[in-house]
Amino acid sequence: MAEYAQIRALIAVRLSDMTDVTTSPLRQREAGEGQAARIGARVVGYATDLDVSATKTTPFERPELGDWLRRPDEYDVIIWWRLDRAVRSLADMEDLTRWAKEHRKRIIFAEGAGGTLDLDMSSALGVSDIVVRLLAWAAQMEAQAIAERVSGARATLRAQGRWAGGIPPYGYRPVARDGAPGLTLVPDPSAVAVLEQMMADILDGAQPHSIAMELNEAGVLTPRDHDDVRRGKVPRGRAWVGTTVKSVASSPTLLGYHVHQGKPVRDGKGRPILAGPPIVERDQHEQVKAALAELAAPERRERKDTNALLLGVAHCDTCDGRMYMYSANSGKTIVYGCRALARGRKCEAKASIRADWLDEWAVEQFLARIGSWPVTRVIRHSGYDPGPELAEVTSELRAHMGERARFKSAAGRQMWQETADALEARAAELETTPFVEAREEVVSTGKTYGQMWDAADTAGRRRLLIDAGARVMVKPSKGRGGRVTKLDVSRVDFVIGSHGDPEKESLDAIEREESE
Template sequence: MTYTNNDRPGLRALIAVRLSVRTDESTSPKRQREAGEEEARRLGAEVVGYAEDLDVSATRTTPFERPELGNWLARPDDFDVIIWWRLDRAVRSMGDMAELTRWAKRHGKRLVFAEGPGGSSLELDMTSIMSELITMLLAFAAQMESQAIKERVTSANAALRAMGRYSGGLPPYGYAPVQRPVGEGWTLAQDPKRVEAIETMIRMLLDGNAPNAIAFHLNSEDILTPRDWNDVRQGRNPKGRKWVGQTVKRVLLSPSLLGHQTYAGSVVRDGNSLPVSITSDPILTRDRFEEVKAALGERPKGAAGTRKDTGALLLGVLHCASCKGRMYRVPAHGYSVYVCRARTKGLPCEAPAAIKTDWVEEYAEREFLKEWGGFPVLERVTYPGYDPRPELEEITTELRELYAVRESRRSRVGLAIWQEQVDALEGRAEVLEATPVQKERTELVPTGKTYADYWRIGDARERRFVLLDTGTRLECAKGQRGGRPADMKRRAMERLSIDSQGTRVQRQGDTAA
């Protein structure tokens, strides 16, 4: 049954999004939201909310048991229509669909799927017996597909368990080979000491520490790097390699933390596009792994960990010459000073530096403007690219799943629905295959102002960003105390060294390359 927009005065829409890690891990929540929003515009409805249930399986939970959607379904007066991307985002069993349709009929709600059979939208009015019949037929198809997927996943996991013996070589950081509890051979289990190091990295990262600071802490605790630890495992003397920020990031972003096998940095997948497991006891859950990825992706280049609410001009710019750590502005007797706080963080520093705020900020301003003031500022403008391959991989996985269950369609109706789904996916795949990859590009655009202009009109926070953007770094060494103020200031200036040879592409005469 169809309706015109005039039939729906003040229609309120709830957009429901679901993502199951086990069966459709690569499906994008953004894609589902956009499809729902487009369908709401077609209906002339106002979107009043989103029910996003991520890492939730439809085969294990009913719509009423999901955290977000269940909360909305308990408040039926807050919306008029629920929009899903496709029916399998709502349910994967006839029983769940029957329960959902009874609820919709009782409360007078409409159920809409932005992509129904054949790719066009499907709207179900629960006051119509034909809608109920169509709903049950679609739910039957979804349940058959879910059962087929479950059987293939079970079969694949059984095969992996049969073949997943540890065959030697270097285990991923955080794991150690152990004898299999059942049968002959070896497998991988968590290495307590390495896992403790990983948890330390994650804790420091989520507390706001940059990867370089985490590396400094690991070195101070004499924690072996992955390569040194592998030397120990192979009976060789470790070479005393040091942790660096990139090593920390590489460890924390490795899919092996999820228990996935990797090769050349990529996840190894089986014939069903499922990740091959290296262990039955992964170090991190998916939620924890995504939290770590988000924390590592939040820091802009050149300004990692900078607080946006501070008035300290040289935060992130001024460093202690002894430990290379940041110096922080703190109040003193009627004035303020920048000090090294390594020891307060439990980090070593042989000669912590300190200097009066007005002295060092005056020096930094004078030297920076002398070096950079007359040069024009170029603004970086980034144009996003587009890569059709991730979506094509999703469609490839879905097509494989559909082709695997074709023989399970016993009725002409079921086969017709199956064919419509396949045709829609293949049509989209054809479009994606013809779409070229467009790389992200960045251009430098003149702003018409010099660094001196920006310095003159900016406040302390904006000036600090100018210093950071140009790569300016200032180091202060520990000095002698006492004497006349003039002598103390002179000695303080001698303890400072500034490097403002940062991003030269921003200087006049240089190119964006």
């Protein structure tokens, strides 16, 4: 026993899903401690990685185990409960045993089909490469079998209208089915309220990154943190980002669809299978997607790192190019200037003007002209266009047709044909679905431009100017006639686009109605 008393053991614990009680961390620790006692080893630490997949991460990429593997001098043996707690692929097993040979370590799996598996790499007479490869191959086959069983089980549950488990899509929460086994999804009121405000802001022209900042400032939980709270876990304090806002606001899960790998799961007739009641209607969903696409267009992108009020509003009268704020006179003066050369263009007479003078004059002009006008918002009703879903189905059908040669057995060809028939049936149904014309509706926000101006920050005021169609045209200086002490108003012109005029909007709305 004295020989074994000096052995130092590290116990490794891994769990992909914290809800899996059959492979709980406690059970794994107890198995590791029992094995350490049997070989007379002293436990020097635990590498505990929870909610970490062995299929998606190598042992060296896991937070705690990876840190221990970079400190090999602190232990002599690593003990796992079972082989699948360590690796799920041939490559990962080879990398782990190569590391063990290099550092002369011993690897033990306390339990398994053949009992305890002890791989002693501490000497030249250790386990052969052939044995290691066989073990790794077995682990990989087990992982693939598990994935196939899980995929098949989830497909069956979806076909029954049941929730297959995992992290529910944002906006929903799983509940027990009424009078039937299993779970289904229902709208989560708190998340739905966030989504509704988010989509309204997007339709109002707010950028996703701005919405993300507001959500973070308000302490709204991200989808992952929201799910952590639902499951009784401590949220990690993740932050909203623009891509998350775009993802959840445009997800097809909001239509109530079961989604797998970004595509709706379909039934035998090619129709999307519902996981729960829709949070939004199809026309609103398409409106949000269209608004996000418009916001992403180059001409609508706003600078995040500028306090220039008139960026996108002030233009050089000579070349009609945007004017940008920068410092002049060795940093003594801040000006708006034409930067045609920076855009690869030529301007015959570039304009430049003091920024504070132009800002003050433009604000006076804006508020004097339309400060009392009501701010209106154009609501676009997309009606119903079967085109988007038809395009999705056509794309899926085209990809599915390309996989026909893969199926060699009669059973495989039958399964392929069933999916092809379902997709074609849905495509035929969509092709005969009538198109409902889109329309626009102008509604009042209940506020004036002046009221919204007072409540907005610089970025919000810039957006008000741009949305109202405001343009400030700046002519080049007439020459140096001594020191200039005030704005030369003959050099500037302020223009408001017609869409900022409520009377013009009303006339346009009447004209559209009469033409329908």
